[in-house]
Amino acid sequence: MPRCTAFSRPPAVETWAPISTVTSMRFRFAPSPTGVLHIGGARTALYNWLASRGEKGELVLRLEDTDPERSTEENVASILEALEWLELDWDIGPLRQKEREDRHRECVQQMLESDLAYRDPASAEEVASWKKENGNRGYRGKGADDPSAAVRLRVPDEGETVVRDEIHGDVSFPNSAIDDFVIARSDGSPLYNLAVAIDDLDMEITDVVRGDDHLSNTPKQILVMEALGTTPPRYAHLPLLHGPDGKKLSKRHGADSVQALRDSGYLPEAVRNYIALLGWGTEDDETLLTTEDLIARFRIDRVGKAAAIFDEQKLRWMNGRYMRGLPVDDYTARVAAFIDREVDDRLRDACEMAQEKAQTLAEVWPLIGYLFEEPELDEKAWRKVMKEGSADLLESSHSALADLEGFGVPEVEKALEQVVVDSGAKPGAVYQPVRVALTGGSVSPGIFETVSALGQEQTLSRIEAAIDRCRSEQGATG
RNA sequence: GGCCCCGUGGUGUAACGGUUAGCACGCCAGGUUUUCAACCUGGUAGCGCGGGUUCGACUCCCGCCGGGGCUACCA
Numbered sequence: 094m095p096r097c098t099a100f101s102r103p104p105a106v107e108t109w110a111p112i113s114t115v116t117s118m119r120f121r122f123a124p125s126p127t128g129v130l131h132i133g134g135a136r137t138a139l140y141n142w143l144a145s146r147g148e149k150g151e152l153v154l155r156l157e158d159t160d161p162e163r164s165t166e167e168n169v170a171s172i173l174e175a176l177e178w179l180e181l182d183w184d185i186g187p188l189r190q191k192e193r194e195d196r197h198r199e200c201v202q203q204m205l206e207s208d209l210a211y212r213d214p215a216s217a218e219e220v221a222s223w224k225k226e227n228g229n230r231g232y233r234g235k236g237a238d239d240p241s242a243a244v245r246l247r248v249p250d251e252g253e254t255v256v257r258d259e260i261h262g263d264v265s266f267p268n269s270a271i272d273d274f275v276i277a278r279s280d281g282s283p284l285y286n287l288a289v290a291i292d293d294l295d296m297e298i299t300d301v302v303r304g305d306d307h308l309s310n311t312p313k314q315i316l317v318m319e320a321l322g323t324t325p326p327r328y329a330h331l332p333l334l335h336g337p338d339g340k341k342l343s344k345r346h347g348a349d350s351v352q353a354l355r356d357s358g359y360l361p362e363a364v365r366n367y368i369a370l371l372g373w374g375t376e377d378d379e380t381l382l383t384t385e386d387l388i389a390r391f392r393i394d395r396v397g398k399a400a401a402i403f404d405e406q407k408l409r410w411m412n413g414r415y416m417r418g419l420p421v422d423d424y425t426a427r428v429a430a431f432i433d434r435e436v437d438d439r440l441r442d443a444c445e446m447a448q449e450k451a452q453t454l455a456e457v458w459p460l461i462g463y464l465f466e467e468p469e470l471d472e473k474a475w476r477k478v479m480k481e482g483s484a485d486l487l488e489s490s491h492s493a494l495a496d497l498e499g500f501g502v503p504e505v506e507k508a509l510e511q512v513v514v515d516s517g518a519k520p521g522a523v524y525q526p527v528r529v530a531l532t533g534g535s536v537s538p539g540i541f542e543t544v545s546a547l548g549q550e551q552t553l554s555r556i557e558a559a560i561d562r563c564r565s566e567q568g569a570t571g
Numbered sequence: 572g573g574c575c576c577c578g579u580g581g582u583g584u585a586a587c588g589g590u591u592a593g594c595a596c597g598c599c600a601g602g603u604u605u606u607c608a609a610c611c612u613g614g615u616a617g618c619g620c621g622g623g624u625u626c627g628a629c630u631c632c633c634g635c636c637g638g639g640g641c642u643a644c645c646a
Contacts, residue, residue: 125646160645217643224642229573243644261576270574270642278644285646309575309641332577333639367583370595374584378594397577397584400639404582407596413609449609456608478606509605524605540605 118150118299122183123190123289125157126168129350130175132403133304133334136368140331141302142181143369143391153296154186159288164191175351179361185296190288193295197283200291200321201244201276209320210276211236213245220272232272244277246287246316254312254319259300259329259394266312274313286310290317293326302329302393305400329393332372332400354408358431358455363412371401381414413452421445428457439464446538446546460537464546468533478525478535484563486523487530489516491556500549506541530559 122141124134145152154176158164173187204210213234215223220232234245248271255265276287283291293301293314308330315325336349354364362384369387370380373396382390416424425444429436431454443461451457462468493508494500513523524540531552537543544552 123646127646157646163645224573231574245644264575266574272642274642275644280644282644284644289646304640305576306640307646310646312575330576335639370583372583374594376585378585380584380595399577399579401584402582404596407583409608410596417609450607452608460608474606506605513604520605528606536607 118145119153119297120145120150120300120302121153121155121293121296121298123153123155123157123292123303124172125160125163126165126172127160127163128168129352130172131349132351132354132368134172135175135179135351135364136334136371137302137304137331138176138181139179139365139368140373140391140393140396142183143388144300144302144393145184146388147391150299151184152182153188153298154183155188155190155292155296157285157289158189158191159194159283159285161191161282171352178355179351179365188292188296190292193288193292194283196295197288197291198277198281201281201283201287204246204276204320205244208247210244210246211273212239212242213237213273214239214242224272229270231268231270234273241279243275243279244281245273246276246313246320248273248316254315256308256311256315256328258308259327260332260396260398261308261330264308266309268316271312271316276317286313287317290314291321294318294321294323298326300327300329300393302331305330305333329396331396332398334371335400335402358453358457359408359412360415360427360454363408363415366415367408367411371403372397381411409452416451416453417449419448421448424448428454431455432458443546446542450538459534463532463537463543468531471529471534474529474533474535478529479559479563479566480522482518482522483526484560484567486512486516486518487526487556487560487563490523490527491553491560494544494549494556495553497549500545500552502541502545505545509541509544526559527556530556 120141122138124130124138130138141152144150156164156169156172158169169187176182201210205212211234214237215232215234220234224230224232231248231250233248233250249268251268253265253267254271255263257263274286275284277283292298311328311330318325351364355361365384365387366382369382369391373391375382375390379386379390419427421441421444425436425441428444429440434440440461443464444457447457447460450460489512490509493512494505497504497508509523509527513520516523525535528537528540528543529535531537531543531547538546547555
């Protein structure tokens with residue numbers, strides 16, 4: 094059996110570690126730049142990252158860009174940006190598969206010369222009809238002396254190819270059902286199943302961790318490796334991620350890309366924690382796990398087999414937990430970056446006040462914006478809150494607050510509580526109108542904090558404006 | 572159609588040949604003499620179906636049903 098002896102030579106990319114230094118496990122994350130990094134891809138990246146850190150191994154980042162039609166530089170940049178935001182790094186790369194085309198062509202040539210592969214001009218239609226006539230068996234071409242024909246690998250008719258999978262166990266595929274698949278196009282350019290096999294071999298990848306959608310491709314890659322006289326790495330095929338409708342995650346599922354998650358105000362550490370739990374869980378059911386915990390506890394062989402549905406509600410909850418656990422300065426810095434504002438004491442105080450309320454960075458500004466600009470009135474909230482006696486209660490609140498010397502939370506609290514006592518109204522009947530008057534909406538931080546933070550002057554003038562509006566509305570309708 | 576994978580509450584998961592099938596999100600109901608998306612307490616809800624194996628099956632085997640992937644000179 095002829096071998097592709099060139100495998101023993103160090104790959105021609107300087108960022109690679111010398112093969113002699115490979116002592117432990119080497120993982121790889123190999124996204125195709127044919128689109129942005131979506132949640133499923135992010136999880137695959139995370140699992141590879143966790144495993145490579147946990148096992149004291151290495152991680153290779155490789156861009157599978159052998160499809161010139163669909164691969165773009167924009168996608169490459171987007172994927173890199175997504176990984177950076179997720180704070181996932183790698184040891185080797187980013188490598189580009191396209192740059193290794195010579196190597197791939199060289200292997201094809203060798204396989205051709207040793208008759209492990211052959212040229213076949215058959216079109217897709219011809220292959221289809223062949224299969225139809227042959228009871229759906231794997232396609233076997235006759236081979237032709239046509240230098241411009243695509244190259245197919247010779248797949249044996251007998252036996253089976255077994256994928257040894259860390260998650261699924263052994264999965265076997267009858268060779269007779271596998272087509273003599275194309276490994277190089279008519280123009281000689283290498284195809285995915287060939288390039289992946291050669292690169293995983295050359296880069297001495299010990300563990301291939303990727304999505305379940307590749308499980309059916311794996312025997313083909315193993316066949317390539319066997320044709321080249323080498324043994325395949327270990328595999329682990331992750332169950333796919335589905336959208337809320339149970340279908341494969343796609344664009345229409347909303348927050349599907351990493352950037353969309355970022356722009357929705359989620360924290361990278363929360364996203365990591367959340368997606369780590371999609372398909373994997375600990376023995377003791379811990380839910381909130383720091384990245385250190387994840388690295389220490391993640392086990393690829395404990396990953397489940399069933400597809401999981403991405404549930405944004407749980408991510409929101411988890412994100413809120415992380416938000417509330419942040420030191421105020423850190424919290425403020427993240428909010429500032431998110432809303433594109435400078436950090437200052439005012440913002441810091443506002444953030445501190447809002448911290449226990451917001452679940453995402455995007456929810457912070459709506460809670461504190463009234464401190465920085467005239468709020469926009471939420472008509473619905475106004476109608477819900479402003480009842481018949483509201484104007485009078487607002488006036489009571491106004492005078493109680495106007496009399497105040499200090500305007501700290503304790504003073505405000507005491508004053509407004511007195512209004513409640515004196516009026517005999519329910520607390521909500523007193524506080525909600527004030528809240529709407531000040532913030533425009535019915536949701537804000539605690540009412541005393543909300544009032545105190547705005548300051549006496551602004552508070553009084555906004556309450557006055559609200560009273561005016563109440564009166565005029567009553568006049569108009571009554 | 573062919574090959575392959577998967578199937579614990581609405582969602583993510585845990586455990587296990589013998590448990591009242593656990594945890595978390597959600598949801599519902601209270602509580603927080605201030606809204607609420609935060610917080611606290613309680614509650615609701617599950618082993619897809621049918622056969623086996625077994626003293627005993629969610630757990631092992633088979634069939635079915637359901638979902639998914641691959642089946643490109645895409646990755």
